[in-house]
Amino acid sequence: MPATRSLPRPVAIVAAGISKFGAFPGKSSRDLFVEAFLDMESSASKGMDARAIEALYLGNFSSELFEHQGHTAPLIAEAVGLTPIPAVRVEDACASGGVALRQGVMAVASGMYDVVLVGGAEKMTSLPTAEVTDALATAADTQYEIPAGFTFPGFYAAIATAYMHRYGMRPEHLMNVAIKNHENGALNPNAQFGVSISDWMQSRIAAAIKKGKPAPTWQNVWDFLHDDSANPMIAWPLRLFDCSPITDGAAALLLVSAERAADYTDHPIYIIGSGQASDVPLHGRSDLTTLSAARNAAQQAYQMAGVTPADIRFAEVHDCFTIAEIVATEDLGFFPPGDGYKMAEDGVTARNGAKPINVSGGLKSKGHPVGASGIAQAVEVFKQMHGLAGERQLKGDVSLALTHNVGATGSTCVVHIYERKN
Amino acid sequence: MPATRSLPRPVAIVAAGISKFGAFPGKSSRDLFVEAFLDMESSASKGMDARAIEALYLGNFSSELFEHQGHTAPLIAEAVGLTPIPAVRVEDACASGGVALRQGVMAVASGMYDVVLVGGAEKMTSLPTAEVTDALATAADTQYEIPAGFTFPGFYAAIATAYMHRYGMRPEHLMNVAIKNHENGALNPNAQFGVSISDWMQSRIAAAIKKGKPAPTWQNVWDFLHDDSANPMIAWPLRLFDCSPITDGAAALLLVSAERAADYTDHPIYIIGSGQASDVPLHGRSDLTTLSAARNAAQQAYQMAGVTPADIRFAEVHDCFTIAEIVATEDLGFFPPGDGYKMAEDGVTARNGAKPINVSGGLKSKGHPVGASGIAQAVEVFKQMHGLAGERQLKGDVSLALTHNVGATGSTCVVHIYERKN
16 A cells, blocks of 8 residues: 555545434435535535535445436536536445545545535335345345345444454443444434433333333343343344444535635634545454454544644544444554453543544444435534534544544545644 | 445456357246356456356346246356355346346445345246236336236337427437448347348348249338338337337446456456446336436446546447337437437448447347347447457447446436557
8 A cells, every 4th residue: 555645735524414313214315415504504604605616426326226317426516507517426335435535535625616515315115125124235245245144234243253253342332332332323313213222221121111021121221231021132242223224315514625715704613634445345354353444544534634643632433233343442542452342431522522432423323325325424523523412522632533434344434533723 | 316426446348258149948037147158258368267256247138037047146146157156146137137237336335345246137928928028017106007008018118208208309210220220230140130130131131032922112221110011100209119129138348346356367457447327217207308316327437437528438328218228318418409310311420420329230130139238338338449340340439338227217327448558
């Protein structure tokens, strides 16, 4: 991997928006993107004229399988009135959004464009769950892995068991991640499951009583999370609450050159680091406890930004499964290998901890519309840095942040670093 | 559409390769890409070290539907030994290849990379023809167009009838394009249907005689092309020989910065113009006889390159149907509106004409593995400019060429202009 070079000119995010995440039977990915686009427009503190937008990069994993619609980018451009701008769909499985962001960054940095819209959209709930699982499996290697019986919960269960074996983590450690991310997501009005696990449990108890059924005897969330009826095993050691949901959603960012930033906001968020790497599929790796593409992408991004993991104030990482967040916090250099699960247990990654992770609720609670997730991470960074994060707003300095977006089991990883300079 | 800016630094093609195009039951898109990559390696006149490659942009329309495989880019990168480089799939329907090329150009121009592989791959013959037609239809608007009964032959038939109505073209004029492109493809060893229509007819006659059946009474290719049994109607006025085939294939290009070009070749091919535009789907347009995205993209490319249509020595255009080539030659400014079909009739677009179009055989005869077609066009430019085009080599000056790659009915169009400077 050659040394990462710096961007030829700075690129800033000046507006960011997100749709409600959830299951919306009446909405297509176009509808969802319009929602995100309108939210983005309202975030530009000095307003914005959509006619200035010169290109669209759209992250989308599989509109072909989910909506039987390819060639999504020009249709989405049309939906927000941007025809005839160049509209490009970028696909790298669940990293499609982050990779689209990276293409947008390069497009502005290259000088070809000054104002670029990057977005992500995915409409997933149109299919039955088994077909969604099958569609998601196409992100893995369908020649060598899927015929062996793997689907994504199984892949990440393999990562979890390897990690447990090496570092002594127990399945209940994973639950700390789920509890934390649902507590964060409970403060995010756009989240699909914006409710703490504690409140979730209470609502289950209340519902049982209302129906005249015997009230469950859960004393606390730990009881709840260990109950096979409340939190069934999906792929040992991963239970239902270790898995991110199937989600419809969209997100959008406006990228501009530094010279143009002041037209939109007095507080542009600069993208000071960007890294991306690929890896062989999981079946070909010698170590399942780390994603080499994540380490590689992070190293590129840190090098470009000239910062260290310790400098990062908060991060949105790809918690498609709880184990993925633990591994991510190590791959990003926040914690030494084998310490990630302890940091989750000790509250270091909590909203009020030293290194807040997934303040948005993460994929786990906010939802995971796969092609949009990488963009939604950057939207959270923008909102936090602009003080727009409502009840989940981080206190104190939030001027340096990172996003980590993974495709499949890390065959793709893309990392960005953001700075608010004034 | 804002004015096109120039590239911040020059980008050159220094190697180009292509797989055999056709129907290959035993080969996946990975296998096909390896074939194209090896052909590309052998074209670098000073040799090449694959370890210098810093990123991959892969054009692919729908590996999800054709091979039930998403996240194709890192798998293709692995297949040619390029892990862990960033690997990005780009999708804009049948323009995926050309758009991937444009992303590669921007990536090098931005200074982020010096050596970038761009490629395209599509494996289409794995599905029954009806399912391929259905998969291709996802490139159109599946909310508004496909439920009305349209598939792609119908779309282009609508374009053809509108054109006939306005300009007085007759269906037999379309056949001139098919005859020409098959004559060109007959000289291309990589072509799927590398045979002239005349020879095709003769082989049909010989086969009938061999089987003891009455020999067909075709006196010439015109008889043959008007015979419903030999050349059945697909969607009036388009017959079988007006349609490009369903194809498996791949193509690859090596892009480098100007400073690095001399490491690979003494004759780099510079990409001096690049343009891309989107359009609303066909159902929303006021004029079916021209693709506004093509005019738009061409204008951008000409402006960047500082050349005019008259300067272009030869072009590879997107002849998914014969009518598409005729419209393309007008949209690109080679001929006035309504003259394209006359120029095909008069031999102006023939290999020895004043403006050779689709010397490779085009999509029509060479084949149309959709995500690879845009890259394959650039491969033909490289081969012509390096004198590697064998029997179909153009005579005289071939130093300025253009490629025109269309997604769907022109919801996307991307145009590139190439120059060999020494």
